[in-house]
Amino acid sequence: MSSRKAEPREYHGAAGGFGSLQGIARIELKERAGPGAAETLYRQNKPEGHMCTSCAWAKPPNPHLAEFCENGAKATLWDLTSERCTPEWISRHTVTELRERSGYELEMRGRLTEPMRYDAGTDRYVRASWDEAFAAIGAELHRLDPKSVTFYASGKAALEPSYLYAVFARAYGHNNLPDSSNMCHETTSVGLKKVVGSPVGTCTLQDLDHCDAIFYLGQNPGTNSPRLLRPLMQAAKRGCKIITFNPLREKGLLEFIDPQDPVAMLTQKPTKMSHMYMQVKPGGDIAALMGVIKRVLEIDDEAKEKGLARTLDDAFLAEHTHGFDALRHTVENTGWDAIEANSGIARADLERAGDVYAGAKNVIGIYGMGLTQHVHGSQAIGMLVNLLLLNGNIGRQGAGCTPIRGHSNVQGQRTVGITEKTKLAPVEKYRELLDLETPEEDGHTTVEFLEALLDGSNKGFIGLGGNLAQAVPDHERVHRAWGEMELTVHIATKLNKTHLMPGKSSWILPCLVRAEEDMQASGRQTVTMEDSFSHIYGSIGKRKPASEQLKSETAIVAGLAKATLAHRETRNPKLAWDEWTGDYARIRDLIAHTFPDEFHDMNGRMNQPGGFYRGNGAHDRIWKTDSGKAEFTDPTVLNACGIGEADGRFHLVTVRSNDQFNTTVYGHSDRLRGLEGTRMMVMINPDDMERHGLADGDLVTLIGDAEDDMERTVRGLKVTPYRLPDGCLAGYFPELNPLVPLWYHDKLSKTPASKGIPVRIVKE
Structure with a gap:
């Protein structure tokens, strides 16, 4: 090893600038979104346009010429790719073969075009019709105990399908409604509410x-x-x-x-x-x-x-x-x-x-x-x-x-009823408006879903978007158990790694993206979402759908609910799935009646510039806490990591790259950190490299150091010098998720503790 200390990697430019424009151009050349892409981006995050599917940042009342950023443009161009992942292509490969491909390779195949079911005999996904899918899934859900099924939401689905999803779950018989906030900002939902209400x-x-x-x-x-x-x-x-x-x-x-x-x-x-x-x-x-x-x-x-x-x-x-x-x-x-x-x-x-x-x-x-x-x-x-x-x-x-907040409507989904906590659900309004008696028991968080998966008590899973199996902790244990479920259903736009862990009955249901035109019985539909500042916006897509076989998330949720609840001897005429699908304004009227203080006149206000503000008590110094006041808290620890320092132990921070949104990887450039070419790397400061006898480019294994009996490792990581505090490592999510113990999470919210994972580093 050289006696000269390694130079840390860094990007010598600024954020934004020409680098941002080049990043957008690179994805456009790769995806070939085609004519109309520029117009779609021009309309993004503006009144009468579509709202970005990337982060939940606000849409200003007086938008700039281009009201999108590098990552927002990448997300839209990624959605509008000209590539198609057809049933013919998928069925040429066994699921076992496809599982060997990276998530990036899978999503690069392009947009899903038709419903598919898993054929266990051939280990392949094959073409299916929508009628076949709804009937089979509905029958399987009817057969299963509702409390053994989880309805997960990724955070992108708009308010209309989210509201119906929550109604469907409770009409079916459970409150198992975790969403992606369980993985990131549930600590806010619990911790901030505790202190300011x-x-x-x-x-x-x-x-x-x-x-x-x-x-x-x-x-x-x-x-x-x-x-x-x-x-x-x-x-x-x-x-x-x-x-x-x-x-x-x-x-x-x-x-x-x-x-x-x-x-x-x-x-x-x-x-x-x-x-x-x-x-x-x-x-x-x-x-x-x-x-x-x-x-x-x-x-x-x-x-x-x-x-x-x-x-x-x-x-x-x-x-x-x-x-x-x-x-x-x-x-x-x-x-x-x-x-x-x-x-x-x-x-x-x-x-x-x-x-x-x-x-x-x-x-x-x-x-x-x-x-x-x-x-x-x-x-x-x-x-x-x-x-x-x-x-x-x-x-x-x-x-x-x-x-x-991350996902574009993750906050809004919680607002309109996607919650595992009964006290947060509009139970009385369900009873008043829909004649719906809801289950009294709380459902489970994402971590609790995974615990039920591991002990065999969770039998079914419906994913409203997302790539959950990749986003969660403890990959080795969780992935082994995932395919043991009786039923897995994925509402998705592109093929991903979670789809390749099929249950005994497994279905992929392809949906529209937000920029695409959503035509229903009453005409072109608008959907709505909520930003991080509690403002609600209308979003309308105008692009031609990637396939005539695609359905909207709203139509898919309603189709599943109708097929499932049809098995009940007593029908509830107020659960008007067909009417809601035909005209989303009727769903918004229902949201407005369910949450009148926040969503009154929703249809009239949803397209106003800057969105409409649904209000926030703490913003007006109304403290909805136990004491009726804002609460100072007396900390019991000085460091938020659950496991302290020890000789040879590092704390690993997982991060996203500049070419990534959550589990979606657009490429292998992390321009703003000066890193290129691979995601299988571990960042470490030069002093720690020297102390551990490591050189730039060495291959190492990270070993979990969580003080339990489980072995957790990730091999083949390239040592990369970077400016970090002593004792700190950094690497990419989700590649390093196998190192996070399932039990290692925030004490109140059960959000995985992925920003301080105890590990040791071993040279290969």
Whole structure:
């Protein structure tokens, strides 16, 4: 091995700029989306256009010429590919053969065109008709105990099919309705609701125009939500100070060139984004925020002694909060040595961050899965809220808490009834409007579904989109059990790895994408979705469907429900599946009657520019908590990882690449990190490489170090030098999911703790 220390990889450009345009062009050349692609992108995220199927960022009332980002364009072009994955092609291969292909190769085959069923005798998927599929699936669901079946939703389906999906599940007889938020932001739904009474963020898009400081934790906008970069850039330009905490130095939070700014593009002069950038240890955000709060309290105490303007808002604390004294006691009795050791950040830097908070009038906290995907992620969210509450930075203009959601309608699905928790379902409205008596028992989360899968009690699975088997932890155990189910049904647009783990009866039902025209009995249909700021938008597709055999998600859900419930001796005439399919406005009327405070006049408001706001109690300082006030929380740990440090142990952070959205991989370029060509790599800092006798390009195995009896390994990973905190590794999701134990999840939400996985590294 060379005695010279390896140089860490990095991207020497800025986020955005020509690199973003080249990334879009590369996918267009690959997918050949054809004539009309430019028009489709031009209409994306605008009134009377279709809403992006990528992230859940807001659609402004006054859109730019191009209201899409690099990843949003990639998602749309990926959907509109000219390639077709036909039954003829699929049936030429056994499922066993197809399973050897990567997820990227499978999706590159293009759009699914017709329904297919699995033939176990030949180990192949074969062509089927819709009537055959609905009848067979309905009969199988009737045969199974409803409580042994899971209805999963990926987060992309619009409000209309989501509402019907929840009704179908409860009419069938269960509340097993996990969705993709269980895998990412369920910690927000539980943790944020506990402290401010709202399961979603408290800000609106306009608040970003009025903040003086942003504390930004555990989220990478350059890759995961690039349309956020422009408002962040505008905030930075007007003097707002962005304080970033993230184990990785992400380009989108360092510098950005707006592709829609001709001067910036010509000069290639980027805007500096973060005022401070601190590479916190995995799970170290609790300690880091403790240090910031400690400094803020010191500043306030000094001001109080000198009779100067205070940092703390005593009137707000007295009227609107509960539990501050317990937090103050813990902060004052926690030493700086412990804070520095658990956060990996120097005291001086945390004090500087505290100075920024104390000097700002309005502060917004923005966070992503770097906070939520930890064993103590709920406590990390609580600490961020603690900081914001000190000066009343929730419930006023320019201030609040903003989780960045992933899938485009994952928040909306929960809003309209996709939840495993009975207390969150509109049970009384179901009874009043639909004569529907719903099951009283809670259903299961995604983790609980997997536990039931492993013990053999879960017999059936319907997936409304997604690639769940790849997204979950503990691949080896879960994948072995997946094919033992009696029934697996996949509503999908492209072939993926989960489809290749068929149950004894297995079906693939191809659906329209959001940009495609959805024609039903009453004409072209509009669907709706909710963004991260609780705004609702209409979306209408105008592209010709990839196949005449495709059905909408709404039509598929209604077809399954009708076929399943037809086996009941007593029919419910208020479950009007055909009428709902024929005219989605009737579903929206039903949503409006089910949730009148939030969705009144839904049909009349859904196409207004900027969407309509369904409201948020915490935004108006209405605290729907047990105490009726915003709750300070007293942390019990300083690091959110569930397993501490030990000699030779690393904590692994799983990340997405610049060429990826969740489990969908568009290519093998991670441009914004300077990484190309492979996803089978592990990022490690040069000092740790030297300590472990590793060289750039060495092949290593990662071994799970979760202190249980299970062996978890991923082999063949290429060592890649990268700027990371000591003891931290990074690698790609979902390739490294086999290292996550199923039981290793947030204490309250059961969200897998994929941002601090204990592992050891062994040279091959």
